[in-house]
Amino acid sequence: MESLAGRAYLVTGGGTGIGAATARRLAALGASVTVVGRRGEPLDAVVADVERQGGHALAHPADVRDPAAVEAAADAALARFGRLDGLVNNAAGNFVAPAERLSANGWRAVVDIVLNGTWNCTSAVARRMIEAGTPGAIVSVIATYAWTGHPGTVHSAAAKAGVVAMTRTLAVEWARYGIRLNCVAPGPTETEGAGAALWADDADRERVLASVPLNRFASAPEVGDLVGLLLSDRAGYVTGSILTADGGQSLGTQIYGPPIADAAAPTASAQ
Numbered sequence: 001m002e003s004l005a006g007r008a009y010l011v012t013g014g015g016t017g018i019g020a021a022t023a024r025r026l027a028a029l030g031a032s033v034t035v036v037g038r039r040g041e042p043l044d045a046v047v048a049d050v051e052r053q054g055g056h057a058l059a060h061p062a063d064v065r066d067p068a069a070v071e072a073a074a075d076a077a078l079a080r081f082g083r084l085d086g087l088v089n090n091a092a093g094n095f096v097a098p099a100e101r102l103s104a105n106g107w108r109a110v111v112d113i114v115l116n117g118t119w120n121c122t123s124a125v126a127r128r129m130i131e132a133g134t135p136g137a138i139v140s141v142i143a144t145y146a147w148t149g150h151p152g153t154v155h156s157a158a159a160k161a162g163v164v165a166m167t168r169t170l171a172v173e174w175a176r177y178g179i180r181l182n183c184v185a186p187g188p189t190e191t192e193g194a195g196a197a198l199w200a201d202d203a204d205r206e207r208v209l210a211s212v213p214l215n216r217f218a219s220a221p222e223v224g225d226l227v228g229l230l231l232s233d234r235a236g237y238v239t240g241s242i243l244t245a246d247g248g249q250s251l252g253t254q255i256y257g258p259p260i261a262d263a264a265a266p267t268a269s270a271q
């Protein structure tokens with residue numbers, strides 16, 4: 001079992017869904033966690049939860065699009081816990097829209113949160129780690145359409161692809177400081193945010209489910225576990241990588257019609 005005892009991390013979008021599950025997981029592994037998001041209430045709930053379990057957490061409301069607010073969040077984390085060992089870039093905004101109907105502001109909202117927000121946080125946390133001489137790790141939560149593409153999500157897919165390029169570039173550039181950077185690419189994961197943004201009605205939900213060979217949604221704690229693993233020393237030789245956990249969704253569609261297994265099975269007369 002990996003341990004993060006004594007370490008301190010900042011988790012963006014840490015009040016809900018995958019971010020909240022990740023914050024809880026990191027705290028359970030012994031880390032102190034600063035959770036960042038725009039709304040204070042969900043952040044406070046996660047902090048209360050962590051503290052009930054005997055862990056240490058701090059809520060710091062901030063918009064990741066605002067570099068000054070992100071700098072203040074990193075300062076608050078350092079002031080409270082005395083160190084920063086890394087970051088989880090999890091905050092995101094998303095909605096499904098045909099590209100030809102996406103407004104300039106719709107594009108900007110998503111790209112600003114996902115790509116610029118990730119840069120703002122990565123830069124703020126890494127500069128402090130470099131200054132302190134502390135090695136550590138950064139994990140960004142992306143999506144498989146960063147490399148497959150996916151109709152209706154051009155803003156998010158382009159931004160997540162940018163996060164992959166950022167991760168790979170900095171994995172090399174900051175290796176000399178002992179800073180590892182990796183991504184987790186979850187498949188469809190049961191969270192309120194994604195449910196509202198991506199599968200709001202039963203028909204959409206069924207379509208998404210049908211696209212997953214393992215035939216289920218991931219759970220947020222399942223994804224949080226993988227983030228914890230990548231932050232830990234058990235992944236000490238892993239950098240610039242993407243850990244995909246999508247139930248096989250991105251592996252391609254079958255062209256011989258479902259279910260192949262039944263069609264290929266020997267018939268009674270052939271036995």
Ligand SMILES: CCCCCCC/C=C/C(=O)SCCNC(=O)CCNC(=O)[C@H](O)C(C)(C)COP(=O)(O)OP(=O)(O)OC[C@H]1O[C@@H](n2cnc3c(N)ncnc32)[C@H](O)[C@@H]1OP(=O)(O)O
Nearest residue numbers: 092093094095096097103105106109143187188193194197
């Ligand atoms: C398909 C299965 C694959 C599974 C992989 C899934 C991978 C990724 C999943 C996720 O990312 S899930 C995370 C979902 N969570 C959230 O989205 C929560 C946060 N969301 C938000 O904050 C908003 O939704 C936001 C729009 C992204 C940003 O909010 P903000 O307050 O900054 O912006 P707004 O002023 O509300 O809007 C800005 C701009 O965007 C246009 N817009 C908003 N929603 C839609 C929509 N549904 N369709 C088209 N356009 C939309 C909005 O109209 C504004 O544009 P203008 O009108 O000003 O031109």
Ligand SMILES: NC(=O)C1=CN([C@@H]2O[C@H](COP(=O)(O)OP(=O)(O)OC[C@H]3O[C@@H](n4cnc5c(N)ncnc54)[C@H](OP(=O)(O)O)[C@@H]3O)[C@@H](O)[C@H]2O)C=CC1
Nearest residue numbers: 013016017018037038039063064091092188189191193194
């Ligand atoms: N659920 C899924 O199926 C998948 C999710 N992902 C990725 O996982 C991550 C988490 O998604 P999920 O938990 O499902 O969704 P949520 O909607 O629960 O999480 C998004 C979080 O980001 C925060 N956030 C949004 N905008 C900002 C901002 N400008 N500044 C600071 N925080 C912000 C939100 O809090 P607040 O509104 O209070 O700011 C919220 O806590 C995202 O990166 C998403 O792209 C990837 C693949 C699949």
